[in-house]
Amino acid sequence: MNRFVLPVLALAATAALAGPPDKPAKVPADSIKWATSWDEAIREAKERNVPIHVAYHKDN
Amino acid sequence: MTSSVYPNKDVIAASKQVVNIFCNKEDSHGTKKYGTEEWCADNYGLKCEDHVKNHPEKSNKHFPKGTIPNPTTILLTPDGETEMWRKTGKAEGKELCDAIKEAVKKTGAGIGRDEYKFMTEKLAKAEEAFGGNKVKDGIAACNDVIKTFGKMPAAKPMIEKAEKKLDTANEYGREQIAKSKELSTGGDIEGAKAILKEIYANYKGLDCSKEAEKEMAALPKAK
Numbered sequence: 511m512n513r514f515v516l517p518v519l520a521l522a523a524t525a526a527l528a529g530p531p532d533k534p535a536k537v538p539a540d541s542i543k544w545a546t547s548w549d550e551a552i553r554e555a556k557e558r559n560v561p562i563h564v565a566y567h568k569d570n
Numbered sequence: 571m572t573s574s575v576y577p578n579k580d581v582i583a584a585s586k587q588v589v590n591i592f593c594n595k596e597d598s599h600g601t602k603k604y605g606t607e608e609w610c611a612d613n614y615g616l617k618c619e620d621h622v623k624n625h626p627e628k629s630n631k632h633f634p635k636g637t638i639p640n641p642t643t644i645l646l647t648p649d650g651e652t653e654m655w656r657k658t659g660k661a662e663g664k665e666l667c668d669a670i671k672e673a674v675k676k677t678g679a680g681i682g683r684d685e686y687k688f689m690t691e692k693l694a695k696a697e698e699a700f701g702g703n704k705v706k707d708g709i710a711a712c713n714d715v716i717k718t719f720g721k722m723p724a725a726k727p728m729i730e731k732a733e734k735k736l737d738t739a740n741e742y743g744r745e746q747i748a749k750s751k752e753l754s755t756g757g758d759i760e761g762a763k764a765i766l767k768e769i770y771a772n773y774k775g776l777d778c779s780k781e782a783e784k785e786m787a788a789l790p791k792a793k
Contacts, residue, residue, distance in 0.1 A: 548650070563588045563591070
C-alpha cells in the first residue's frame with residue numbers, strides 16, 4: 511500500500527511548496543504598437559505616408 | 571513616460587496616425603508573459619533586444635554632439651530623414667498628441683494603423699491563399715482591400731498590390747485556358763472541359779472566368 515501512497519504524497523507536497531504557476535499578465539485592450547527595427551519603421555511610414563515618432567529613453 | 575504617457579488612451583489613439591519606434595539601450599528590464607507571448611517587462615509588444623538595437627542605429631544622427639538628453643521625443647518625416655518636431659525632457663500626453671496631429675497635417679493624407687493592419691493582413695491572406703491554390707479566398711481577400719479602401723488616395727500603393735495579385739491570378743487563368751485549347755485541338759475535349767470548368771468556377775470576378783465560360787460553350791461535344 512505504502513508503495514503507492516508515498517510517491518503520491520511526495521508529489522502533492524512538492525506541488526504545494528512550488529505554489530501556483532506564474533499567471534500571464536492581462537493583454538492590454540489597446541497599446542502603442544512599437545516597430546521592432548528602423549528598417550520596419552521607415553518602410554511602414556513610407557508605405558502609409560505618416561511621420562515617425564521616435565522615443566529615446568534611458569532608465570533612471 | 572513608459573508608465574504615464576504611453577498608456578494614455580489619447581496618446582494611443584494619436585500613435586495610430588504615426589509609426590512608433592522606442593530606443594533604450596538598457597537590457598535589464600526582464601520579461602513579462604502575456605498569454606502565450608513574452609515581452610520586455612516595461613514595453614508591451616517589444617523585446618529588450620529590439621529597443622537596445624534601435625538605440626545606436628540613429629542616435630549619432632539625432633544627437634551629433636554625443637549627449638542624449640533623457641527622455642527625448644522626435645517626430646520625423648516618413649523617410650526618417652528630416653526632423654519635424656523635438657522635445658527634450660518629458661513630453662506630456664497632450665503635448666505629444668498635439669505635436670503628432672500637427673506633423674500628420676504637414677505630411678498629408680496617410681493610412682492609419684488600424685486600416686494598414688487590415689490591408690496588410692488581407693494581402694498576406696491573399697498571398698497564402700494563392701500559394702495554397704485557394705484561389706477563391708485569394709480573390710476575396712484582394713477584393714476586400716480594393717472595395718474597402720479603393721477611394722482612399724493614401725491607400726493607392728496597397729490597392730495596387732491587391733490589383734497586381736488579381737492580375738497575376740488572371741494571367742494564370744488565361745494560361746490555363748490556352749492549355750485547354752491545346753487539349754481540345756488534340757482531341758481531348760473532356761480534359762479541356764475540366765480545365766475550363768475549374769477556371770470558370772474558381773476565378774469568378776476575374777476576366778479569365780468569363781473567358782473560360784465562353785470557351786466551354788464553344789467546345790465541340792465529346793464523342
